[in-house]
Amino acid sequence: xxxxxxxxxxxxxxxxxxxxxxxxxxxxxxxxxxxxxxxxxxxxxxxxxxxxxxxxxxxxxxxxxxxxxxxxxxxxxxxxxxxxxxxxxxxxxxxxxxxxxxxxxxxxxxxxxxxxxxxxxxxxxxxxxxxxxxxxxxxxxxxxxxxxxxxxxxxxxxxxxxxxxxxxxxxxxxxxxxxxxxxxxxxxxxxxxxxxxxxxxxxxxxxxxxxxxxxxxxxxxxxxxxxxxxxxxxxxxxxxxxxxxxxxxxxxxxxxxxxxxxxxxxxxxxxxxxxxxxxxxxxxxxxxxxxxxxxxxxxxxxxxxxxxxxxxxxxxxxxxxxxxxxxxxxxxxxxxxxxxxxxxxxxxxxxxxxxxxxxxxxxxxxxxxxxxxxxxxxxxxxxxxxxxxxxxxx
Amino acid sequence: xxxxxxxxxxxxxxxxxxxxxxxxxxxxxxxxxxxxxxxxxxxxxxxxxxxxxxxxxxxxxxxxxxxxxxxxxxxxxxxxxxxxxxxxxxxxxxxxxxxxxxxxxxxxxxxxxxxxxxxxxxxxxxxxxxxxxxxxxxxxxxxxxxxxxxxxxxxxxxxxxxxxxxxxxxxxxxxxxxxxxxxxxxxxxxxxxxxxxxxxxxxxxxxxxxxxxxxxxxxxxxxxxxxxxxxxxxxxxxxxxxxxxxxxxxxxxxxxxxxxxxxxxxxxxxxxxxxxxxxxxxxxxxxxxxxxxxxxxxxxxxxxxxxxxxxxxxxxxxxxxxxxxxxxxxxxxxxxxxxxxxxxxxxxxxxxxxxxxxxxxxxxxxxxxxxxxxxxxxxxxxxxxxxxxxxxxx
Numbered sequence: 001x002x003x004x005x006x007x008x009x010x011x012x013x014x015x016x017x018x019x020x021x022x023x024x025x026x027x028x029x030x031x032x033x034x035x036x037x038x039x040x041x042x043x044x045x046x047x048x049x050x051x052x053x054x055x056x057x058x059x060x061x062x063x064x065x066x067x068x069x070x071x072x073x074x075x076x077x078x079x080x081x082x083x084x085x086x087x088x089x090x091x092x093x094x095x096x097x098x099x100x101x102x103x104x105x106x107x108x109x110x111x112x113x114x115x116x117x118x119x120x121x122x123x124x125x126x127x128x129x130x131x132x133x134x135x136x137x138x139x140x141x142x143x144x145x146x147x148x149x150x151x152x153x154x155x156x157x158x159x160x161x162x163x164x165x166x167x168x169x170x171x172x173x174x175x176x177x178x179x180x181x182x183x184x185x186x187x188x189x190x191x192x193x194x195x196x197x198x199x200x201x202x203x204x205x206x207x208x209x210x211x212x213x214x215x216x217x218x219x220x221x222x223x224x225x226x227x228x229x230x231x232x233x234x235x236x237x238x239x240x241x242x243x244x245x246x247x248x249x250x251x252x253x254x255x256x257x258x259x260x261x262x263x264x265x266x267x268x269x270x271x272x273x274x275x276x277x278x279x280x281x282x283x284x285x286x287x288x289x290x291x292x293x294x295x296x297x298x299x300x301x302x303x304x305x306x307x308x309x310x311x312x313x314x315x316x317x318x319x320x321x322x323x324x325x326x327x328x329x330x331x332x333x334x335x336x337x338x339x340x341x342x343x344x345x346x347x348x349x350x351x352x353x354x355x356x357x358x359x360x361x362x363x364x365x366x367x368x369x370x371x372x373x374x375x376x377x378x379x380x381x382x383x384x385x386x387x388x389x390x391x392x393x394x
Numbered sequence: 395x396x397x398x399x400x401x402x403x404x405x406x407x408x409x410x411x412x413x414x415x416x417x418x419x420x421x422x423x424x425x426x427x428x429x430x431x432x433x434x435x436x437x438x439x440x441x442x443x444x445x446x447x448x449x450x451x452x453x454x455x456x457x458x459x460x461x462x463x464x465x466x467x468x469x470x471x472x473x474x475x476x477x478x479x480x481x482x483x484x485x486x487x488x489x490x491x492x493x494x495x496x497x498x499x500x501x502x503x504x505x506x507x508x509x510x511x512x513x514x515x516x517x518x519x520x521x522x523x524x525x526x527x528x529x530x531x532x533x534x535x536x537x538x539x540x541x542x543x544x545x546x547x548x549x550x551x552x553x554x555x556x557x558x559x560x561x562x563x564x565x566x567x568x569x570x571x572x573x574x575x576x577x578x579x580x581x582x583x584x585x586x587x588x589x590x591x592x593x594x595x596x597x598x599x600x601x602x603x604x605x606x607x608x609x610x611x612x613x614x615x616x617x618x619x620x621x622x623x624x625x626x627x628x629x630x631x632x633x634x635x636x637x638x639x640x641x642x643x644x645x646x647x648x649x650x651x652x653x654x655x656x657x658x659x660x661x662x663x664x665x666x667x668x669x670x671x672x673x674x675x676x677x678x679x680x681x682x683x684x685x686x687x688x689x690x691x692x693x694x695x696x697x698x699x700x701x702x703x704x705x706x707x708x709x710x711x712x713x714x715x716x717x718x719x720x721x722x723x724x725x726x727x728x729x730x731x732x733x734x735x736x737x738x739x740x741x742x743x744x745x746x747x748x749x750x751x752x753x754x755x756x757x758x759x760x761x762x763x764x765x766x767x768x769x770x771x772x773x774x775x776x777x778x779x780x781x782x783x784x785x786x787x788x
Contacts, residue, residue: 002603005512012671053464054459057684061454065443065447067440067442069442070645071438106500113676138675142676250461253464253680265397273398278402284678285501285649288500288648
């Protein structure tokens with residue numbers, strides 16, 4: 001008997017690279033011990049949440065015996081949380097947004113799906129620079145749409161506006177970017193984003209449906225060396241930003257994120273209403289109550305990002321000394337080095353034989369590279385150097 | 395410019411009865427004062443959560459400074475929570491289930507959508523006895539499927555197995571029931587469920603896809619007068635139960651629920667794997683971390699249900715004295731009386747003129763009735779009697 005759909009059968013049989021590496025890692029750790037494996041496979045924030053999280057939970061504990069303490073709320077979130085977030089985002093994004101321009105969502109992943117549910121029709125296309133976070137393809141498919149990857153510039157992974165424009169068709173409904181980027185660590189500059197906005201304005205002209213620009217920004221807080229992360233909201237009226245507090249507050253399990261639309265979007269109330277409705281009918285209903293309460297207290301706080309800075313420096317040193325070619329990440333917590341072997345799957349196997357775990361680039365739509373996540377102790381990075389050196393020596 | 399899809403436009407323009415009544419209620423409360431309005435429109439649990447919830451939050455507050463305190467976890471939930479829930483459900487449902495047979499979800503609504511994502515193909519049909527919780531139709535539509543309502547028995551709203559069978563077609567993928575029922579308060583007996591199981595076994599024979607039986611049970615804890623709520627899991631191999639802790643722990647805002655499959659389902663690992671995958675790709679990722687931690691401590695605890703018992707008695711007295719015809723609810727916190735005027739929308743307007751708020755039956759697919767939720771103080775119920783009396787005399 002067929003228990004799941006054909007599509008789901010294919011998904012379940014398909015190659016989920018991150019999971020494969022994860023299972024391989026468990027096996028290696030079992031065999032050689034936890035300490036003997038340098039696991040750079042998972043982007044799982046390992047820093048403790050800032051102190052304000054515990055303080056807020058203690059406060060909530062004292063109020064938990066009240067009626068409606070964790071009751072239903074309006075689908076877009078607690079009004080006080082929306083208002084505080086609007087103020088926070090107005091400063092961060094450099095445009096004045098109000099509570100009516102945003103909704104709280106179950107993480108950024110929930111936010112992307114809610115947006116897609118409101119705007120995508122089966123057959124639509126979502127254009128995305130490659131490499132990209134592999135979940136994007138599934139999110140588009142949930143709504144009968146297709147992800148269309150477009151190449152980025154060689155070596156820097158910066159946006160290639162001409163390549164993005166070439167990927168646009170009459171079915172294109174969304175162009176989505178992710179900056180600071182997973183897996184490359186690139187941060188798109190203001191000039192580049194202005195070019196992108198100009199291209200989208202040109203391409204949207206004469207259409208009865210705008211091409212949306214969606215910026216997925218879970219790593220916004222984590223840019224290095226004073227690099228600015230420019231906002232798309234002031235640059236293009238049909239733009240949206242999706243964010244989360246998984247990384248900057250180390251709260252990925254509690255699922256708390258948001259969607260905010262550009263205040264320059266004509267008639268944006270309808271889009272927000274559609275997303276709020278989608279939040280309800282997709283079964284999210286509302287972002288988790290405790291997560292929202294935490295957010296209200298924790299806005300403006302963050303994990304100690306100097307830890308990530310030191311790890312980035314350590315990883316760059318290890319890779320350089322071992323002789324790898326790589327783009328120095330300007331944000332997020334990933335390196336995406338070039339594979340010394342054009343077959344990066346074979347090379348990742350060689351790394352695994354040295355008990356160093358990485359994810360092949362094809363897991364992000366770009367073979368020939370591999371991803372390293374530095375959500376691990378600096379000591380693990382230091383310890384990985386001989387393994388990296390032996391793997392490249394072949 | 396078209397900002398949302400045609401379907402979403404229709405949804406947004408359509409009649410959401412509960413919301414209309416809610417807004418009318420706000421207006422009335424503003425004009426006459428909170429105390430002057432008897433609002434029976436919302437099924438929003440108003441009892442405080444049990445004390446264990448606050449205790450658990452205090453405990454979590456003390457551990458919030460640890461790495462991964464609220465980190466990513468396996469998509470089906472924390473292993474310890476799944477194991478504890480399996481033990482709890484084995485006792486409650488009367489069949490031995492293991493952690494591998496269930497996953498934690500973002501409430502029951504998230505659970506239903508995750509199940510639908512794994513099994514429904516565009517064009518499929520979901521059969522459901524009427525009246526029904528109006529969200530079911532949207533949940534089916536999210537996956538390109540259609541909800542097909544089938545009538546229940548007059549007066550008692552009990553299952554009409556022949557009517558359900560008549561609604562089944564080659565595209566039927568799921569029959570879903572909700573017991574204790576929203577909006578009727580009916581609880582389906584064991585004999586009836588056995589008949590349903592026999593019918594589904596007959597109808598599934600020869601198909602390459604089984605017809606699933608889905609039991610949505612958010613009100614399982616709330617049956618009155620010693621009425622038993624029989625489980626479907628031992629009765630039909632292709633059955634699933636979806637539950638939530640929104641009502642029994644008064645935690646609807648934190649979004650914590652589950653899906654469990656019958657241990658008699660051949661090859662059920664594939665269905666669970668499909669739902670776990672759907673949980674990930676729909677953007678839920680996992681049920682909220684704090685909610686799961688609360689659940690681990692709070693399993694077996696519940697709100698003071700004698701409060702609901704007293705309110706049910708008070709509401710029955712008020713309706714009887716005012717001369718309404720109604721089925722005495724055997725579970726959940728709703729009455730679904732017959733409208734004295736065949737046009738129940740007109741009658742609900744008359745009630746609103748008396749400052750008594752109810753929801754028209756057509757909001758649940760059954761005109762000629764109206765729904766009263768008794769998630770309000772007993773004093774509000776007592777106070778409503780003259781209004782009910784005047785409206786029926788009207």
